[in-house]
Amino acid sequence: MKDKLIDALNYPRDYVKSGMNLRHCDHGGHYNKDDKDCAMCDTVEECLWLSRNDDCISIEQKPEHILLKSLMFPLDYIDLHLARAGHNVGLCSCEACAWLRNTEELVNEYQRRTHSVSRF
Secondary structure, eight states: OHHHHHHHTHHHHHHHHHTSOOTTOTTTTOOOTTOHHHHHSTTHHHHHHHHHSOTTSOGGGSOHHHHHHHHHHHHHHHHHHHHHTTOOTTTOOSHHHHHHHHHHHHHHHHHHHHHOOOOO
C-alpha cells in the first residue's frame, strides 16, 4: 500500500507546478519561511504542499497515514481545476481525470483497510 501512495504523489507534483507562474519565484515553487514575499504570494498553498512533498524529500521514510494526508491537497486541487475546465471525471479519459479516479479509489481502499475491525 505504501508504494501505491508514494506513486500516487508523483503526478500531482508536476500538475501543481505546471499551474504555477514561477517566472518571478526565487525559490522555484518551494516555500521559504524566511522570505516575506512567500507569505504574500498567490501560490502559497501550492508551494507549501510542494515543499512538503518534493520528490527530493525522502518520502519513503514517511508513514502511510502521512502519505495519505499528503494526497488530500492534490485531490481537492486537481478536482477543482477539472471542474472549472468542465471535465466529467467519471467519463473523461484524460490523465488528470484518470489520476483523480485512481487516487480516490486508493484512498478509499486505504481507509477500508485501516478502519476494518477484525472479529477475532
